[in-house]
Amino acid sequence: MPENIEKISVKLNVNGKTYVRNLEPRLLLVEFLREELDLTGTHVGCDTTYCGACTVLMNGAAVKSCTVFAVQADGAEILTVEGLEKDGQLHPIQKAFGDSYGLQCGYCTPGLLISTYELLSHNKQPSDKQIRKAIAGNTCRCTGYQNIFKAIQLAAQNRTRT
Structure with a gap:
């Protein structure tokens, strides 16, 4: 080279x-x-x-x-x-992932958080199909995606409340 x-x-x-x-x-x-x-x-x-x-x-x-x-x-x-975090405070998406046990080893988590952030920036109440599509490019080898899915649903619910 x-x-x-x-x-x-x-x-x-x-x-x-x-x-x-x-x-x-x-x-x-x-x-x-x-x-x-x-x-x-x-x-x-x-x-x-x-x-x-x-x-x-x-x-x-x-x-x-x-x-x-x-x-x-x-x-x-x-x-x-x-x-994502502001002034030392977790972003609501990060908090939802923690509250829903949507992470294990944490290696895939940053990518999932960003994919979720993009989804919720454009769609405040995504359908199950839209959630699946949004995270289709993110692989988690630790979980069965159930808690990740719940975390995204919780983040969307919390977003519509504010």
Whole structure:
């Protein structure tokens, strides 16, 4: 591999904070988040787009950050799991996952939280079918999805009450 790869200037807004960096064009968004910004909540589970552990929001849409080069996200608004909590308080979706025991080992949880956040941003009262579709790209190897499903339903119920 050539050592003198030309870097590209990239400006991203991550969790409400603007970052400008000179990056190699081959650097994946997930690597940028984890290695450059030390936002390690976004996990790398498979490197094949299958598991969804690396899911983040990019301009309001859930994307698997292992499939996006950081330079492709130039000018984008990125939300990671670290951006969900505000002022040290868990986001209601995070709280619903805890209250419903919708997590076990926690490895898939960040991706599921972001997928749920996207779903509830567009649909305050999703049907069971819409919930299943929203999390179809997220794999949990610990659970049978029942408690994850309950957590999403609870988050939706709590959202409609406020």
